[in-house]
Amino acid sequence: MKNDEYYMSLALKEAKKALLIDEVPVGAIIVKDDKIIARAHNTRESKKDVFGHAETNAIRKANKKLNAWRLDGCIIYVTVEPCIMCGGALIQSRIEKIVYGAKDLKGGAFESSINILEAKNINHHPQIISGVLEDECSRIISDYFKTKRKKEEK
Amino acid sequence: MKNDEYYMSLALKEAKKALLIDEVPVGAIIVKDDKIIARAHNTRESKKDVFGHAETNAIRKANKKLNAWRLDGCIIYVTVEPCIMCGGALIQSRIEKIVYGAKDLKGGAFESSINILEAKNINHHPQIISGVLEDECSRIISDYFKTKRKKEEK
Numbered sequence: 001m002k003n004d005e006y007y008m009s010l011a012l013k014e015a016k017k018a019l020l021i022d023e024v025p026v027g028a029i030i031v032k033d034d035k036i037i038a039r040a041h042n043t044r045e046s047k048k049d050v051f052g053h054a055e056t057n058a059i060r061k062a063n064k065k066l067n068a069w070r071l072d073g074c075i076i077y078v079t080v081e082p083c084i085m086c087g088g089a090l091i092q093s094r095i096e097k098i099v100y101g102a103k104d105l106k107g108g109a110f111e112s113s114i115n116i117l118e119a120k121n122i123n124h125h126p127q128i129i130s131g132v133l134e135d136e137c138s139r140i141i142s143d144y145f146k147t148k149r150k151k152e153e154k
Numbered sequence: 155m156k157n158d159e160y161y162m163s164l165a166l167k168e169a170k171k172a173l174l175i176d177e178v179p180v181g182a183i184i185v186k187d188d189k190i191i192a193r194a195h196n197t198r199e200s201k202k203d204v205f206g207h208a209e210t211n212a213i214r215k216a217n218k219k220l221n222a223w224r225l226d227g228c229i230i231y232v233t234v235e236p237c238i239m240c241g242g243a244l245i246q247s248r249i250e251k252i253v254y255g256a257k258d259l260k261g262g263a264f265e266s267s268i269n270i271l272e273a274k275n276i277n278h279h280p281q282i283i284s285g286v287l288e289d290e291c292s293r294i295i296s297d298y299f300k301t302k303r304k305k306e307e308k
Contacts (some may be wrong), residue, residue: 015168034212038282042264044223046221047223048217048221048223049212049214049217049223050213050217050224050225050243050246051243052206052223054174054207059204059205060163060205063202063203063204065177067202068202069199069201069202069204069206070200070201070204071204083242083246084241084242084245084246084270084273084276085236085239085242085244085245085246086245087238088237088238088239088240088241088242088263089204089205089239091231091238091239092204092237092238092239093204105275106275106276106277107273108273109238109242109273112274112275113273113274113275113276114268114270114272114273114274116238116268116270118268119238119263119267119268120266120267120268121259121260121261122238122260122261123260123269132307151185
């Protein structure tokens with residue numbers, strides 16, 4: 001069985017694809033029974049779709065692949081802490097485990113901005129693992145925004 | 155200008171369409187400049203798509219209609235309090251106002267299960283109005299589950 005760092009490195013590869021189309025570089029991989037069933041990156045601006053985050057794109061692909069809206073027994077590896085929308089979707093999907101790299105202080109839904117797992121009466125609590133390849137996952141985002149600001153200043 | 159009850163009655167009509175395909179009867183309408191730009195109902199089971207809630211379906215339609223992922227200046231009328239996923243998506247979309255009918259004690263994201271507007275550092279706080287045509291919006295759901303249980307008992 002491959003380890004968390006291995007799958008996060010693939011999520012980072014997805015994040016790099018987002019860079020190529022000038023999207024915030026976030027990537028995600030969904031794994032079931034040690035097989036990758038979805039790979040996705042952020043496409044919100046290019047597709048003009050609010051559900052274009054890496055996690056939502058990966059969930060949609062996994063729903064299609066499994067022909068089911070439930071993702072029981074699946075693990076998502078995502079380079080950044082999911083936002084409230086994506087975190088809510090992951091809970092709804094009954095995903096087994098959420099592994100993320102960098103925290104998102106501005107909108108992270110599992111520790112940084114709020115912890116949605118503290119909501120009353122929710123019927124599913126995925127396991128959460130954070131900080132996997134944290135530095136690389138964080139650096140690719142901060143480099144992106146630094147470059148973007150420099151371009152705008154010119 | 156038409157009032158909240160008028161638009162909620164149209165959202166209820168959408169909820170009734172969900173009933174016809176044996177989906178939990180929730181409906182939503184998105185309005186901009188007093189014009190309806192999206193009508194949708196719950197399709198999660200039939201489309202096998204975790205994003206098949208009435209609100210997510212309505213947001214996707216509105217994104218397409220406006221050719222933009224932002225819904226500035228839009229109002230959503232939805233028969234039931236949005237869940238964390240839908241509530242998060244509505245905040246992300248920068249929607250101006252969220253009007254809902256019945257509370258959702260099991261998963262409502264604006265008062266019942268959690269209040270996601272209390273998250274730190276979020277960059278948009280839509281106005282919230284609740285309780286519009288509350289009884290009708292609540293009854294259609296409770297009737298649906300009563301009928302479903304009766305069928306299963308047979």
